[in-house]
Amino acid sequence: MAIPTNDHNFYMKKAMHQAEIAFEEGEIPVGAVVVCNGQIIAKAYNQTERLNDITAHAEMLAITSAANYLGGKYLQDCTLYVTLEPCVMCAGALYWSQIGTLVYGASDSKRGFSKISEPLLHPKTKLVSGVLARESELLMKAFFAARRK
């Protein structure tokens, strides 16, 4: 059965799976996938601890991986799904990538890019938010609750 390419929940579940891998590895649980023509061409999860690198957010790794797969730097025909609202760094990277659509799950009230009042994404990028937001929030809460023990 073909998966409708507009099924945001379907792809966000794949991103959530990446976030769960991050969780199991002791990383802040954020996951991302990049979809192009209905196909997942990149998947990644936050690896800032393992790589000892503050730039290793799920989105950054997914953008690099997707460009590598496509053999081109720009992602106009792609959609990036990420479980948490991107930060300013990742929004800046998404700008340069000219991503076609950004779909995110939970909002990030502290460091989410939408806290900046000026637009940071590329003017042609479509934005969808709140997809599986509750699941993402619960995973984040479980992560930080476990850390406080």
Add this chain to the structure above:
Amino acid sequence: MAIPTNDHNFYMKKAMHQAEIAFEEGEIPVGAVVVCNGQIIAKAYNQTERLNDITAHAEMLAITSAANYLGGKYLQDCTLYVTLEPCVMCAGALYWSQIGTLVYGASDSKRGFSKISEPLLHPKTKLVSGVLARESELLMKAFFAARRK
């Protein structure tokens, strides 16, 4: 003879040398170095073309390299010198790195982070701008003039 650690011109010249390597390799000529206790611990130049990766700005590569050298993700005791004003992505990365001081050369009137009216850098980051700005501007102009031929 010891080099005074506050000699911004000295270190910016090292960053300019990185920008010149980028120029020779057909990359937009931006270079960066990271200095810690008077020692250059990382140097990098823009490699977006070679790596086919919009995230491969000089600052991003320098941050990753410096963290790798130090064995820690945060750069509070370091200064990053970069020949061009960082973009929003790089400013966001510098925020996460908690870089001690950012010194940049030429301003970027189109994509420089200071075009955003809200502060993007970490509140503890000191900022110096305009160091060897003219040299950086000339190199950028030469690059784009050569491309138009």
